[in-house]
Amino acid sequence: MVDQRTHFHAELEGLEQSIHEIGDRAYDMIQMAIQALIDDDMDLARQVRASDQVIDQMYLDVHNRWINLIARQQPMGADLRLMSVLLHMNVTLERTGDQAVNIAKMAELCHGLPGSDRIGQQIQEMGHLVRPMLRTAIESFIRRDAAEARLLPAMDEPVDRINMGMYREVVALGTDPEMLEWATHTMMAARALERIGDQAVDVGEQVVYLVTGELLDFNEEALDERGSES
Amino acid sequence: MSETETAPATTGASDRTIEITTRPRDVGEDARSMHIEDPVIEAQGLGVHYGHFRAVRDVTMKFGKNEITALIGPSGCGKSTVLRCFNRMNDLIPSARVEGNVIYNDTDIYAEDIDPVEVRRKVGMVFQKPNPFPKSIFDNVAWGAKINGFKGSKGELSNLVERALGQAALWEEVKDKLNESGYSLSGGQQQRLCIARAIATNPDVVLMDEPASALDPIATLRIEELMHELKDDYSIIIVTHNMQQAARVSDRTAFFSVDVNDSGMRTGRLVEYGFTDKIFTTPEHEETEHYITGRFG
Amino acid sequence: MTATAPEKTEPQNLYPTDDEFVALLNRRSRKSFLAQSGFLLALIIAVLALFTLLYTVINDAFGLVAIVNAQDPETVVAEFGLDPDTTTLGDLDKDQLVGLLQGAVSSGVGRRLEREERFYPDRLVFESQEKWDEICASGEPPEGCTGGVRNQADVLALVRERVVQPDVIASNDLVPSLLDRQGFEQSVLEAFETSPQRFGDYTVDQVRFEWRAWLNLDFIRSPQNSTPELAGIRTAILGSTYLVLITMLFAIPVGVGAAVYLVEFARPSRLNEFIQTNIYNLAGVPSVIYGMLGLAVLVRTFEPLTSGSLFLGEGAASNGRTILSGGITLGLLILPVVIISAQEALKAVPNSLRQAGLGLGATRWQTVRSQVLPVALPGILTGGILAVARAIGETAPLIVVGAAGFITSDPTGPFSNYTAMPIQIFQWTSLPQEEFRNIAAAAILVLLILLLTLNATAVIFRNRFSRRA
Numbered sequence: 003m004v005d006q007r008t009h010f011h012a013e014l015e016g017l018e019q020s021i022h023e024i025g026d027r028a029y030d031m032i033q034m035a036i037q038a039l040i041d042d043d044m045d046l047a048r049q050v051r052a053s054d055q056v057i058d059q060m061y062l063d064v065h066n067r068w069i070n071l072i073a074r075q076q077p078m079g080a081d082l083r084l085m086s087v088l089l090h091m092n093v094t095l096e097r098t099g100d101q102a103v104n105i106a107k108m109a110e111l112c113h114g115l116p117g118s119d120r121i122g123q124q125i126q127e128m129g130h131l132v133r134p135m136l137r138t139a140i141e142s143f144i145r146r147d148a149a150e151a152r153l154l155p156a157m158d159e160p161v162d163r164i165n166m167g168m169y170r171e172v173v174a175l176g177t178d179p180e181m182l183e184w185a186t187h188t189m190m191a192a193r194a195l196e197r198i199g200d201q202a203v204d205v206g207e208q209v210v211y212l213v214t215g216e217l218l219d220f221n222e223e224a225l226d227e228r229g230s231e232s
Numbered sequence: 233m234s235e236t237e238t239a240p241a242t243t244g245a246s247d248r249t250i251e252i253t254t255r256p257r258d259v260g261e262d263a264r265s266m267h268i269e270d271p272v273i274e275a276q277g278l279g280v281h282y283g284h285f286r287a288v289r290d291v292t293m294k295f296g297k298n299e300i301t302a303l304i305g306p307s308g309c310g311k312s313t314v315l316r317c318f319n320r321m322n323d324l325i326p327s328a329r330v331e332g333n334v335i336y337n338d339t340d341i342y343a344e345d346i347d348p349v350e351v352r353r354k355v356g357m358v359f360q361k362p363n364p365f366p367k368s369i370f371d372n373v374a375w376g377a378k379i380n381g382f383k384g385s386k387g388e389l390s391n392l393v394e395r396a397l398g399q400a401a402l403w404e405e406v407k408d409k410l411n412e413s414g415y416s417l418s419g420g421q422q423q424r425l426c427i428a429r430a431i432a433t434n435p436d437v438v439l440m441d442e443p444a445s446a447l448d449p450i451a452t453l454r455i456e457e458l459m460h461e462l463k464d465d466y467s468i469i470i471v472t473h474n475m476q477q478a479a480r481v482s483d484r485t486a487f488f489s490v491d492v493n494d495s496g497m498r499t500g501r502l503v504e505y506g507f508t509d510k511i512f513t514t515p516e517h518e519e520t521e522h523y524i525t526g527r528f529g
Numbered sequence: 530m531t532a533t534a535p536e537k538t539e540p541q542n543l544y545p546t547d548d549e550f551v552a553l554l555n556r557r558s559r560k561s562f563l564a565q566s567g568f569l570l571a572l573i574i575a576v577l578a579l580f581t582l583l584y585t586v587i588n589d590a591f592g593l594v595a596i597v598n599a600q601d602p603e604t605v606v607a608e609f610g611l612d613p614d615t616t617t618l619g620d621l622d623k624d625q626l627v628g629l630l631q632g633a634v635s636s637g638v639g640r641r642l643e644r645e646e647r648f649y650p651d652r653l654v655f656e657s658q659e660k661w662d663e664i665c666a667s668g669e670p671p672e673g674c675t676g677g678v679r680n681q682a683d684v685l686a687l688v689r690e691r692v693v694q695p696d697v698i699a700s701n702d703l704v705p706s707l708l709d710r711q712g713f714e715q716s717v718l719e720a721f722e723t724s725p726q727r728f729g730d731y732t733v734d735q736v737r738f739e740w741r742a743w744l745n746l747d748f749i750r751s752p753q754n755s756t757p758e759l760a761g762i763r764t765a766i767l768g769s770t771y772l773v774l775i776t777m778l779f780a781i782p783v784g785v786g787a788a789v790y791l792v793e794f795a796r797p798s799r800l801n802e803f804i805q806t807n808i809y810n811l812a813g814v815p816s817v818i819y820g821m822l823g824l825a826v827l828v829r830t831f832e833p834l835t836s837g838s839l840f841l842g843e844g845a846a847s848n849g850r851t852i853l854s855g856g857i858t859l860g861l862l863i864l865p866v867v868i869i870s871a872q873e874a875l876k877a878v879p880n881s882l883r884q885a886g887l888g889l890g891a892t893r894w895q896t897v898r899s900q901v902l903p904v905a906l907p908g909i910l911t912g913g914i915l916a917v918a919r920a921i922g923e924t925a926p927l928i929v930v931g932a933a934g935f936i937t938s939d940p941t942g943p944f945s946n947y948t949a950m951p952i953q954i955f956q957w958t959s960l961p962q963e964e965f966r967n968i969a970a971a972a973i974l975v976l977l978i979l980l981l982t983l984n985a986t987a988v989i990f991r992n993r994f995s996r997r998a
Contacts, residue, residue, distance in 0.1 A: 004528070006526040006527065006528065007527075010526070011526075011527075076476055078512050078513075078524035078525055079524040079525045081525045083513060214514075324883075324884070324887065326796045326797050349890055350890070352887065353890030356889065359881060359884060359885065359888070361881055363884070365882065365885065365900055375899065376889035376890065379890070379891045379899070426885070430889070433890055
């Protein structure tokens with residue numbers, strides 16, 4: 003078999019490579035943002051913001067290259083599906099970066115405020131859950147592994163649970179206004195982490211579409227499964 | 233695909249032996265024969281030989297009424313050969329031999345007692361290169377009616393010509409020069425004249441063999457636009473080398489591929505047949521995927 | 530990088546250096562020039578040959594003659610009181626010419642002429658009415674009883690023959706006549722002095738030197754004659770015309786029909802291939818062999834048909850050596866060429882046109898008649914006309930199937946005996962008298978003009994139709 007469109011396929015591969023890089027960068031930013039929040043490290047928070055600017059730049063670059071390929075190469079079949087997935091992932095991963103920045107912003111707002119170890123631990127815990135999700139999403143995309151991508155909704159469930167429980171934790175903290183301010187900001191950060199988990203699930207849906215041609219909504223699927231269990 | 237028809241298990245069983253392409257994901261008959269209610273034409277185990285050379289084998293598919301069906305595939309895959317089976321144009325090639333059945337109107341058009349001339353009136357054809365007759369524009373359209381025993385008066389013949397030219401979106405451009413030669417028109421206009429000529433005999437099916445491959449992009453788009461309009465009155469089967477064209481105009485697409493045996497003989501076969509949007513986004517068969525993404529050879 | 534990595538070598542430049550290249554280019558140009566010169570030479574040879582042919586023919590067909598008249602036309606004209614400078618014999622009316630004849634020929638000759646063809650429809654000149662009725666009532670009446678009447682031109686020819694009796698005693702070619710008129714006159718006069726016995730009763734005073742175009746209106750209008758001064762080519766032109774008509778009527782429908790069948794209808798088979806090959810072979814068969822075929826089949830086997838006795842009964846020609854036999858023989862001769870050229874014309878019609886016709890539900894014949902034949906027609910006609918032009922020039926088969934070498938009566942229909950232009954030319958050139966060479970040249974010119982006209986027609990056909998398509 004001979005590839006009759008080597009030029010196009012090289013460009014397409016380059017585009018995918020850029021998406022991998024955006025994903026890797028977003029992955030690193032999540033850890034940095036959490037660390038900034040937990041350790042009250044303003045330097046790290048600044049690094050997160052700087053890194054997001056790089057992502058925004060890459061996002062624009064990918065978008066331009068993507069439009070060019072569509073206009074000039076008229077991809078079909080698997081190429082067309084990949085193009086669709088790349089566009090979707092570009093947006094999703096850029097937002098993942100934005101969510102990391104949101105966490106970093108919360109870290110800046112929390113600067114100098116007294117915090118709760120228990121809540122800090124839960125944030126840490128969420129980070130430990132969300133980052134592997136993003137890793138899984140990107141790895142399954144690289145390997146075109148639909149089965150792996152299908153694991154993501156299940157991985158997202160504990161993240162949702164911790165996020166839900168966060169409110170109760172904050173109420174339990176008592177009435178110290180400074181502590182409450184810190185807790186409110188931290189709750190926002192938890193919310194951002196929860197969003198990142200959803201975005202990883204989104205990427206997983208795209209991977210399944212890329213491989214099988216079927217576009218599923220994992221959340222609904224999960225609901226269905228839950229419905230059938232009960 | 234829930235609405236596919238399972239073909240009898242016996243078909244093609246013996247043919248498997250000469251297939252040499254790798255097929256990691258065998259989709260079986262499902263991807264090849266679509267279930268179509270009340271098809272206008274149906275091919276059953278259609279194969280064509282040229283002398284000792286087998287050009288196409290084992291094509292089984294149905295064509296929908298008032299639909300545009302595109303046949304695509306690499307050179308030598310036999311898509312044009314298959315198209316020419318549907319109005320028995322292959323009869324003109326002395327060494328050609330057709331096996332299997334082509335059902336049109338509940339009749340096998342390859343049955344002993346069928347005159348190919350009869351078939352061709354109901355199954356018209358438009359060719360790759362515009363080929364108007366060296367006659368006036370009017371006569372180009374009227375000739376088919378005349379030879380087929382059109383019973384109407386002169387005025388009715390004029391009406392027929394006007395209607396056919398109108399359907400072919402050519403009337404406005406030629407109404408003042410019906411007596412000029414068909415050759416005085418541009419290539420795109422000539423091809424529309426040929427379409428008008430084909431539909432003037434009131435066929436059920438119009439076969440188009442790469443109808444736009446000799447035309448410039450604008451003329452091509454006009455022909456494609458025209459096909460969409462003609463769909464209401466005719467069933468259209470089009471062979472095209474241009475995948476984008478197949479994607480733009482057709483309702484269903486059939487992908488043909490070619491096998492090369494040890495002695496270099498090339499035999500075409502139907503690989504996949506399905507709705508056009510499916511074929512061009514998520515084909516079932518890997519060969520189709522490779523073809524439409526440009527990984528073939 | 531490991532030590533085993535293949536050494537990367539610059540590909541050696543195997544092209545010549547720039548200087549070498551210039552030298553090479555010069556050599557190549559020289560060769561090209563040589564080839565071109567060779568082809569030009571070939572063209573020059575061909576043109577020279579053609580030019581020589583024309584030169585010889587024209588040279589022979591015109592020139593000075595030394596002529597002796599029994600009675601000078603000027604004298605005759607003067608006797609009628611007309612000015613000999615402005616009037617010629619041809620200006621006299623029929624009555625005057627008949628009068629001249631009456632005065633010049635014996636009554637016996639006069640009666641014979643009248644029996645061949647009458648001078649007037651209502652009265653007799655040489656014969657008495659009673660005698661005329663008697664011979665016309667006899668078992669074998671002469672042609673004069675039933676045939677037509679001599680017109681003024683016919684009588685004029687008789688007057689030239691019987692009254693003026695011109696006798697060309699010497700003729701000269703065109704170019705020497707122009708360059709050295711004196712020399713020719715001198716030589717004739719000297720011949721009179723040295724050997725007067727060659728000229729019989731003629732005296733030097735009777736000799737007149739005149740310019741003579743052997744190709745003139747009289748030559749075209751007059752029938753064959755044993756005297757070169759009087760001989761004409763009318764019989765041969767008419768014979769050739771009839772021949773060509775019959776040839777065309779036979780060869781073009783049959784040839785085109787066969788070609789249409791072979792190209793449009795026949796499926797490839799051993800038999801058809803065999804037929805095709807043999808058509809090509811037949812086109813190369815020497816024409817004399819077609820003559821043999823015509824003789825054996827048309828003249829002999831089908832004699833009742835070709836002699837016309839089947840249709841005309843007793844009044845028919847005595848044997849099968851008729852225009853019909855000759856025409857069909859020539860038709861058979863050009864048939865393969867007509868078939869091949871018609872086939873080529875049909876094959877040149879694009880196949881897309883046939884497919885378009887058949888695709889509309891037309892039968893093969895409808896497609897061929899309405900779409901293919903109209904496009905192929907100019908090609909078919911061009912080929913046909915060129916083949917017919919070839920038939921006009923054919924001599925050998927006509928000799929074999931029995932065209933007459935000497936015949937004075939015009940052909941009247943397909944069952945007449947006949948002669949044709951090339952036969953006439955052939956016959957004249959084989960006669961000893963020098964003047965026959967002159968009229969042969971004149972006849973060749975007529976033939977050439979006829980052929981060129983036909984070829985021009987073919988060219989016009991082709992251009993006219995190909996522009997329309």
